Amino acid sequence: MKQLSVKELARAAGVTVRTLHLYDRTGLLKPALRTEKKYRYYGKAELLRLQQILFYKELGLSLAEIAALLDAPDFDLVKALTGHKKALQQKQQQLSKMMETIDKTILNLKGKINMTHEELYAGLPREQAQQWRKEALEKWPDQVKHSEKMLLKMSRAGFDILQQTFKSVNEQLAALKKEDPQSPQSPQVQQHYDCILKFWGKTDNIAAAYKGLGDLYVADTRYTTVNGTADREFAAFMNAAMIHFADTQLKN
Amino acid sequence: MKQLSVKELARAAGVTVRTLHLYDRTGLLKPALRTEKKYRYYGKAELLRLQQILFYKELGLSLAEIAALLDAPDFDLVKALTGHKKALQQKQQQLSKMMETIDKTILNLKGKINMTHEELYAGLPREQAQQWRKEALEKWPDQVKHSEKMLLKMSRAGFDILQQTFKSVNEQLAALKKEDPQSPQSPQVQQHYDCILKFWGKTDNIAAAYKGLGDLYVADTRYTTVNGTADREFAAFMNAAMIHFADTQLKN
DNA sequence: GCTATCCTATGACCTAAGGTAAGAGTCAAA
DNA sequence: TTTGACTCTTACCTTAGGTCATAGGATAGC
Numbered sequence: 001m002k003q004l005s006v007k008e009l010a011r012a013a014g015v016t017v018r019t020l021h022l023y024d025r026t027g028l029l030k031p032a033l034r035t036e037k038k039y040r041y042y043g044k045a046e047l048l049r050l051q052q053i054l055f056y057k058e059l060g061l062s063l064a065e066i067a068a069l070l071d072a073p074d075f076d077l078v079k080a081l082t083g084h085k086k087a088l089q090q091k092q093q094q095l096s097k098m099m100e101t102i103d104k105t106i107l108n109l110k111g112k113i114n115m116t117h118e119e120l121y122a123g124l125p126r127e128q129a130q131q132w133r134k135e136a137l138e139k140w141p142d143q144v145k146h147s148e149k150m151l152l153k154m155s156r157a158g159f160d161i162l163q164q165t166f167k168s169v170n171e172q173l174a175a176l177k178k179e180d181p182q183s184p185q186s187p188q189v190q191q192h193y194d195c196i197l198k199f200w201g202k203t204d205n206i207a208a209a210y211k212g213l214g215d216l217y218v219a220d221t222r223y224t225t226v227n228g229t230a231d232r233e234f235a236a237f238m239n240a241a242m243i244h245f246a247d248t249q250l251k252n
Numbered sequence: 253m254k255q256l257s258v259k260e261l262a263r264a265a266g267v268t269v270r271t272l273h274l275y276d277r278t279g280l281l282k283p284a285l286r287t288e289k290k291y292r293y294y295g296k297a298e299l300l301r302l303q304q305i306l307f308y309k310e311l312g313l314s315l316a317e318i319a320a321l322l323d324a325p326d327f328d329l330v331k332a333l334t335g336h337k338k339a340l341q342q343k344q345q346q347l348s349k350m351m352e353t354i355d356k357t358i359l360n361l362k363g364k365i366n367m368t369h370e371e372l373y374a375g376l377p378r379e380q381a382q383q384w385r386k387e388a389l390e391k392w393p394d395q396v397k398h399s400e401k402m403l404l405k406m407s408r409a410g411f412d413i414l415q416q417t418f419k420s421v422n423e424q425l426a427a428l429k430k431e432d433p434q435s436p437q438s439p440q441v442q443q444h445y446d447c448i449l450k451f452w453g454k455t456d457n458i459a460a461a462y463k464g465l466g467d468l469y470v471a472d473t474r475y476t477t478v479n480g481t482a483d484r485e486f487a488a489f490m491n492a493a494m495i496h497f498a499d500t501q502l503k504n
Numbered sequence: 505g506c507t508a509t510c511c512t513a514t515g516a517c518c519t520a521a522g523g524t525a526a527g528a529g530t531c532a533a534a
Numbered sequence: 535t536t537t538g539a540c541t542c543t544t545a546c547c548t549t550a551g552g553t554c555a556t557a558g559g560a561t562a563g564c
Contacts, residue, residue: 007540017541018522037530038542059357060350063521078361085354088347095344098312102337105311109330259511270551273513289559290513315550 003033003041013050028067029053060088132222143203150201166195173241174226174234181240189245192238207250214242255285255293265302280319281305312340384474395455402453418447425493426478426486433492441497459502466494 006017023029024040029050031040042050049070056066061084069075121129136144151159169191176188193210203209217223218239221230258269275281276292281302283292294302301322308318313336321327373381388396403411421443428440445462455461469475470491473482 005540006542016522018524021542022522039530040541058350059354060347078358081354081358081361085351088351088354092344092347092351095312095340095347098310099337099340099344102311102333102340106330106333106337109333257511258513268551269512270553274551291559292512309550 003043004047006040006042009042009047009050012047013054015050015054023050023053023063026063026067028063028070060084128222143200143209146202147200151199162195162198165191166199169195173238174231177231177234177237179237181237182244189241190249192242193245193249207246210250211243211246214239214246217242255295256299258283258292258294261294261299261302264299265306267302267306275302275305275315278315278319280315280322312336380474395452395461398454399452403451414447414450417443418451421447425490426483429483429486429489431489433489434496441493442501444494445497445501459498462502463495463498466491466498469494 004012006020010017010020020029020040024031029046032043032046033041035041052070053063053066056069057063059081061069061080065080065084069077069080121133133144169188172188173192196210196213197203197206200209217235218232221232221235224231224235224238256264258272262269262272272281272292276283281298284295284298285293287293304322305315305318308321309315311333313321313332317332317336321329321332373385385396421440424440425444448462448465449455449458452461469487470484473484473487476483476487476490
């Protein structure tokens with residue numbers, strides 16, 4: 001019969017020496033032999049028992065329970081496991097609830113991480129953004145302040161989505177620039193308007209303002225410049241489309 | 253400002269005094285005031301902080317983590333919660349695996365809890381069972397021994413099911429006793445045969461043996477006695493049905 | 505003022521399943 | 535014989551408090 005030292009048994013079963021010491025002290029797994037110098041040696045039977053112990057430990061049973069089920073011959077294992085499983089189910093439910101609350105909390109937090117003034121113009125080169133803002137402030141001081149105030153209260157996630165939506169809508173519109181700008185069945189203009197509304201917040205005489213933006217697109221090529229080149233065709237198309245939209249959709 | 257003693261704050265927040273002592277010692281929640289005699293008094297701010305602590309504790313965060321997130325102003329709570337949630341998901345998966353293994357183990361165990369000799373005849377009065385077995389052993393010693401040997405290897409659950417099935421089949425057959433015993437469309441006789449086969453195990457010359465059992469039903473009224481009264485009509489019906497079944501279905 | 509009762513503080517030990525370390529002894533090979 | 539690997543025991547540490555034990559403080563009734 002091969003005898004195993006503590007270290008050998010530990011390695012064979014994938015546990016530490018400390019664990020075997022503990023199991024010995026608690027009576028869960030006694031060595032087959034104790035030498036005069038108190039060295040522990042284990043046989044095949046002990047290895048098997050250890051493997052059983054580890055199996056039940058994997059099921060989440062406590063060492064005390066394992067000791068009971070291994071040593072009591074009349075132990076009702078099925079009943080014990082059934083009960084144990086119920087406990088595990090409860091734990092799982094607790095975890096579910098925790099994760100649900102975490103999700104809610106994260107959403108809440110994200111909603112509360114407001115935009116900073118920096119992030120508001122993060123998509124543009126810094127100098128250009130400053131210049132732009134200055135001009136806008138001169139032309140429509142109240143409007144710009146109102147818009148910034150509202151955007152700064154927005155959540156980061158919300159602003160990101162708005163920005164991306166606007167970009168995507170613009171790309172779709174640019175692809176339509178050779179079509180009829182008065183075509184009523186282009187929902188992209190409606191979407192463009194919705195984005196602008198969200199950027200501006202509540203605005204007086206919105207129809208006129210929106211048409212004014214259309215004028216601006218034509219007058220100021222910076223608004224329709226992509227990758228360094230101004231797209232006058234797109235600007236003209238947008239101007240016509242926006243005027244048409246305002247006249248037909250924003251009457252009341 | 254209302255000051256709360258330890259007990260008052262504990263009751264207000266639903267924790268124990270010990271908990272507040274602990275939180276004080278670890279720095280998680282210091283009282284607003286410490287009297288000369290070391291009495292602790294808490295204000296409104298501390299109550300709020302305690303509620304925050306308890307909230308995060310419900311999410312499964314450790315006290316150390318809570319202390320960090322409450323006291324570090326630049327703590328990335330979203331990141332922490334996201335990571336924490338992942339850990340919880342892992343735990344949940346572990347639990348799932350445990351429960352799965354438990355289920356398998358239970359099935360295994362149930363299959364391995366063998367019948368005892370007692371249980372084999374548990375449905376009958378003890379003396380009758382003994383007498384019956386003695387007679388059977390005299391008449392068909394090898395057959396009876398073989399059958400018992402096999403049944404004892406059966407699982408309890410399997411035997412229970414077999415017993416109940418047999419009982420149910422017999423009841424159905426008893427209800428048919430005024431019908432034609434040679435009617436081929438009664439699956440109950442087939443089921444009866446299946447049960448008998450399972451009780452007997454592998455048997456030589458099964459057709460003859462089955463017909464022999466039919467004879468026995470007529471010769472020995474004990475086999476067809478229900479609630480103390482022998483049912484000769486049922487016995488004759490069964491005999492005829494079993495002979496017919498053996499002759500038509502057990503030819504090869 | 506005295507006392508009974510309640511409240512509070514501190515300290516110590518306990519939980520489960522080991523981790524980690526210290527100090528001392530033992531074994532086997534060079 | 536020395537060295538390095540191994541082993542022994544003892545003991546303290548971890549979480550988040552629970553449960554005493556002892557001693558001092560506050561308050562209400564008398």
